[in-house]
Amino acid sequence: MTDITRPVLPPLPVPAPQDDALFVDSIARGFRVLSAFHGASGPLSLGEIATLSGLTKSAVQRIVHTLRQQGYLRRDPADRGYLPGLRLLDHALDYQRLNPEIARVLPVLMELRAATGERVDFSLRDDLRLVYALRFQSKRGFYAASLIGTSVPLYCTAGGRAVLSRLPEDEAASVIARSSLVPYSSPTLTDPAAIMARVAEAREAGFAIAEEQIVAGEIALGVPVLDEAGRPIGAIHVAGSLAEWDADSFARNFAPLAMTAAGSLNRG
Template sequence: MTDITRPVLPPLPVPAPQDDALFVDSIARGFRVLSAFHGAAGPLSLGEIAARSGLGKSAVQRIVHTLRQQGYLRRDPGDRGYLPGLRLLDHALDYQRLNPEIARVLPVLMELRAATGERVDFSLRDDLRLVYALRFQSKRGFYAASLIGTSVPLYCTAGGRAVLGRLPEDEAAAIIARSTLIPYSGRTLTDPDAIMARVAEAREAGFAIAEEQIVAGEIALGVPVLDETGHPIGAIHVAGSLAEWDADSFARNFAPLAMTAAGALNRR
C-alpha cells in the first residue's frame, strides 16, 4: 500500500510564482518567504528560507516574525523549523467564494459528478499550468489528490490540451515551447510536434483524452471552459482508472456528458 498521506503526484516541479525581480516591494518579499515552501518537502529553517527565497537572513528573520504573529506561518510542533500557517486557508476560501468563474462552474460540476460517478474537477489556467480550483472525489477516491491548489502543466494533461486547442495555434506552440517538458510517467509525451498533434485532435473533437501522462493508471478527459469572448480560462476534467476503462469506452461514456456540461457554461 502506498502512503496516501503524501501527495501521489510525482515530484512536480511546482511552477514557481516567479517574480520579475524588478519590483522589489517589501510586500512581495513577504510572499517570497511563503513561496519558499512551494518546493519544500518539510519544515524549513530560517536559513533554508533565506536560501530558497534569495533574501538575506535578517530580512527573513523579520518577515518570518511578522508572518508568524499573523498566523501565516508557524513553528513545526516538533520544534524543527517553520511551516505554513492556518490563516492561509482563510484567503483560499475568499478566493473560492468570490470567484465568479467558480460560482458559475460549481453547480454544473456537481451535476457532472453525479452523472459520471467518477472524479471530476475544475481547474483554472495560470500561464503554463492548470490549477485545481474545485474537486469532487469519486467513491473510490484513493488519492490525497483531492487537494485544492495542486497544479499540472498544460502540455501533458487532458484539460491542458483542451485549453491549448482553443488558443491560436502559434500561441499554443509558444506555450509548449516555454514549458519544461518533463516525462512524469513513461508515457508522457515530450515531443512538441506530438503534443501539437494531440492539441489539434482536441480542437476538432472538442475534448481531449490523456492516458497516464502524469500519474500511472489514470485516464482523464478534459473539456475547455471559455469566457464570454471565447478565450479558454480553464478546463473541466473527468478522471478515472485504467483498470476499469480504456480510452475509447471512457470517451464514449463521458465525452458527451462533459461537453454538455461545458456547453452549458460556454454559451453566453
C-alpha cells in the same frame, strides 16, 4: 493509481521594474517567503527559506517573525523549522467564495459527478499550468487528487491540452516551448511535435484524452471552459482508472456529458 510525485510549482513573485513607484517591495518579499513552501515536503529552516526565496537570511528572519506573529507561518511542533499557518486558508476561502466562475461551475460539476460516478474537477489556467479550484472524488480518490490548489502543466494533461486546443496554433506552440516538458511518468509526452499533434486531435474532437501522463493507471478527459471572447479560462476534467476503461469507451461514455457541462458554462 499513485500519487503525484513532482508538483508543478508556481513562479516566485518577481521584483518590479525600477520605475514602478507604486510597487511595495517589502510586501513582495513577504510573498517570496510564503512561496518558498511551494513543493516543500516538510518544515523549512530560515536558511532553507532564504535559499528558496532568494532573500538574505537576515531579511528572512524578520519576515518570518512578522508572518508568524500574524498567523501566516507557524513553528513546527517538533521545532524543526517553519510551516504555513492556518490563516492562509482564510484567503483560499475568500478566493473561492468571491470568484464568480467557481460559483457558476459548482452546481454543474456536482451534476456531472452524479452522472459519471467518476472524479470530476474544474481547473483555472495560470499561464503554463492549470490550478484545481473544485474537486469531487470517486470511490478511488487519493490524497493529491483531493487538494484544492494542486496544479498540473498544460502540455501533458487532458485539461491542459483541451485549453491549448482553443488557443491559436502559434500561441499553443509558444506555451509548449516555454514549458519545462519534464516526464511525470514513462508514458508522459515531452516531444513538442507529439504534444501539438494531441492538441490538434483535441481541437477536432472538442475534448482531449490523456492516459497515464501524470498519474499511473489514470485516464482523464478534459473539455475547455471559455470566456466571452472564446478564450479558454480553464477546463472541466473527468478522471477514471485504466483498470476499468480504455480510451474509446471512456470518451464514448463521458465526452458528451463533459462537453454539455462545459457548454452550459461557456460565455462565448
